[in-house]
Amino acid sequence: MLTEPTDEQLLALAMSGDEDAFTALYRRRQGPIYRFALHMSGSAQIAEEVTQDVFIFLAQRGRDFDASRAPLGAYLFGVARNYVRRAMERSFSESLNTVAAEDHADSLISPEDTIEGIALGQLSSTVWKAVLSLPEHYREVVVLCDLQECSYAEAASALGCAIGTIRSRLHRAHDMLAKKLRHSAAVALGIPGVAARCPS
Amino acid sequence: MICREFAKKVEELPLSELGQASDSQLLAHQRECADCAEWLENRHVLAGALQVLRSSAAGLEAPLTVEQNVMRAFRSSAATTPAAEPKPAPQPHVLAFRLSRFFEFGAYAAAAAALAVALGLGVWYWQQHRQPGDTTSAQQNTEQKITTQPSDTNRQPEKIAEVSPPPKPARAAQKVSTAARVTASEAAPAVPILAASQQAQGYTPMMLCDPLSCSGDEQVVRMELPAVNGAQDSQMADVIIGDDGLVRAIRIVQQ
Numbered sequence: 001m002l003t004e005p006t007d008e009q010l011l012a013l014a015m016s017g018d019e020d021a022f023t024a025l026y027r028r029r030q031g032p033i034y035r036f037a038l039h040m041s042g043s044a045q046i047a048e049e050v051t052q053d054v055f056i057f058l059a060q061r062g063r064d065f066d067a068s069r070a071p072l073g074a075y076l077f078g079v080a081r082n083y084v085r086r087a088m089e090r091s092f093s094e095s096l097n098t099v100a101a102e103d104h105a106d107s108l109i110s111p112e113d114t115i116e117g118i119a120l121g122q123l124s125s126t127v128w129k130a131v132l133s134l135p136e137h138y139r140e141v142v143v144l145c146d147l148q149e150c151s152y153a154e155a156a157s158a159l160g161c162a163i164g165t166i167r168s169r170l171h172r173a174h175d176m177l178a179k180k181l182r183h184s185a186a187v188a189l190g191i192p193g194v195a196a197r198c199p200s
Numbered sequence: 201m202i203c204r205e206f207a208k209k210v211e212e213l214p215l216s217e218l219g220q221a222s223d224s225q226l227l228a229h230q231r232e233c234a235d236c237a238e239w240l241e242n243r244h245v246l247a248g249a250l251q252v253l254r255s256s257a258a259g260l261e262a263p264l265t266v267e268q269n270v271m272r273a274f275r276s277s278a279a280t281t282p283a284a285e286p287k288p289a290p291q292p293h294v295l296a297f298r299l300s301r302f303f304e305f306g307a308y309a310a311a312a313a314a315l316a317v318a319l320g321l322g323v324w325y326w327q328q329h330r331q332p333g334d335t336t337s338a339q340q341n342t343e344q345k346i347t348t349q350p351s352d353t354n355r356q357p358e359k360i361a362e363v364s365p366p367p368k369p370a371r372a373a374q375k376v377s378t379a380a381r382v383t384a385s386e387a388a389p390a391v392p393i394l395a396a397s398q399q400a401q402g403y404t405p406m407m408l409c410d411p412l413s414c415s416g417d418e419q420v421v422r423m424e425l426p427a428v429n430g431a432q433d434s435q436m437a438d439v440i441i442g443d444d445g446l447v448r449a450i451r452i453v454q455q
Contacts, residue, residue, distance in 0.1 A: 014274070022274050026267060034262040039253075051262040052269050059274040124256040127249045146215050146250045147257070171211045178242050181249060 007072035008065075015062050026055055029073065032148055033080050039143040040084045042132045046091070050083040057083075074157035077150070081140060081158065130180040138173035141166055201229045206236050215247040403440060403449035417443035422453065 005013070005021075007029065013021035033054050038047035057079055058065075065075060131142055144155040145166070152170075156163045201209075206229045210218065218240070230237045418440055425435040436453040 017278050019271070019274065019278070023267075023271065026270055030267070031261045035257050035260055038257065038260060048262055048266050052266045055266075055270040056273040059270065060277045121256065123249060124253040127253045131253070142250075146247075147254050149254075152214075167211060170215075174215065174243065174246060177250075178246050181246065182242075 008067045011058070011062050011065060011072060014059075022059065025058075029076055030055065032073070033076055036077060036080055036143055036148055037084050039128070039131065039147050040081070040139060041088055042128070043091075046084065046087045049087055050080055053083045054080045070157035071154065074150070074154045077144060077148070077154075077158035078160065085136070126184050127177075127181065130177050130184065133180060134173055134176060138169055138176060141169045142173045142177065145170055201225045203229075203233060203236050206230075206233070207239070210240065210243065215243065215250065218243055218247055401451065403438070403451040405449045406447055418448065 005024075007025060010021045010025040010028075014025060030051055034047050034051045037050035038044060041047060041050075054076055058076070065072065069075075070078070131139060131147075134142065140159060141155060144150045144158060145152065150158070152163045152166045155166045159166070206226065209223065209226055230240055421439050421441055423437060423439055425437050427434050438451045438453060439447050440449040442448045
């Protein structure tokens with residue numbers, strides 16, 4: 001039985017000029033990188049740009065990758081994080097994010113969706129907006145650990161910090177998210193008292 | 201379990217695994233504490249909401265144009281970068297190779313070298329222990345010489361110093377345990393003196409002292425002896441001090 005080559009093996013082959021290996025690596029890893037960038041920025045355009053930049057960077061600088069320091073997946077998330085930050089700084093995205101996220105979140109609901117599907121789409125867009133409104137260092141741990149299902153160790157490698165830091169940031173981010181969602185629910189249900197108590 | 205411990209344990213679990221928590225202590229605390237139960241319930245709701253967001257974005261991928269751009273960049277970078285040279289077959293480490301050669305052939309050489317060193321040390325040790333005997337014979341020769349040439353016995357230390365090596369600082373003089381006062385101007389230069397000739401020069405050897413050797417670092421110091429039994433005139437003496445600071449011989453100077 002043939003086993004699939006690891007990311008690191010594919011990269012080694014790609015760096016020796018094997019285009020098929022690089023294609024396989026790209027197809028395996030582009031989805032998570034694209035979704036990470038999308039969840040972080042709220043913009044499909046930025047997500048595409050970041051995905052492209054990350055893999056071009058890998059094609060050009062893949063030889064510098066050191067497998068003893070971090071797995072390739074975490075390394076790519078770390079590179080993507082830097083590109084996302086740069087792209088967001090460039091486009092003043094803190095204020096534009098919400099609009100873009102709303103645009104994209106609305107696209108999650110298609111006309112063919114059932115009521116349940118629409119409700120789920122609305123819920124996911126609400127959650128997404130709440131995630132996007134988090135400060136950046138809380139947002140990235142939520143995106144990595146909760147949405148990309150990275151382990152704490154992988155997230156720590158990608159973000160270049162200790163596992164304990166990831167854990168405490170995640171705890172704080174969950175508290176903030178819960179508060180934001182409670183507030184959103186209160187607003188949606190028209191409960192002014194709860195909304196007033198949660199000014200976030 | 202207290203609430204803080206409960207929160208800490210829950211924190212350690214990823215959000216997606218909260219529903220599968222089977223820790224009996226967690227469950228027991230959850231039953232007992234309404235606040236913690238509510239807090240955990242909120243976390244379950246949050247986990248569900250994030251699960252919805254995750255699954256709604258699960259199929260999202262970069263468009264095909266991105267892949268085309270990336271592959272174009274890969275080809276151009278592969279064209280500009282020289283192809284990786286095939287790695288040479290791994291060579292045994294130089295040090296390991298040398299060590300193995302040493303243990304193969306060098307062990308005999310090492311044993312032979314150790315034997316030679318041991319022999320050399322033995323000879324040197326034997327010679328070191330033979331020296332006192334030689335010194336004794338040298339002393340006997342000197343005594344004979346003194347007996348035949350009595351005029352030499354009156355030579356002053358200063359005269360002997362002309363043929364002796366240059367004197368070293370009088371550090372040993374500080375160690376002399378005597379109440380005598382040493383006048384620096386009267387201190388004579390250091391002179392190595394043969395043990396056998398000390399008596400011939402009028403020196404009285406001190407008891408229980410090792411004989412001085414030719415290569416020793418002795419000093420002759422002229423010093424004023426303290427007055428004894430109420431005598432008013434002090435007495436001058438030449439004292440031979442060994443390199444260990446002990447007085448070896450003394451000669452009363454007739455003023």
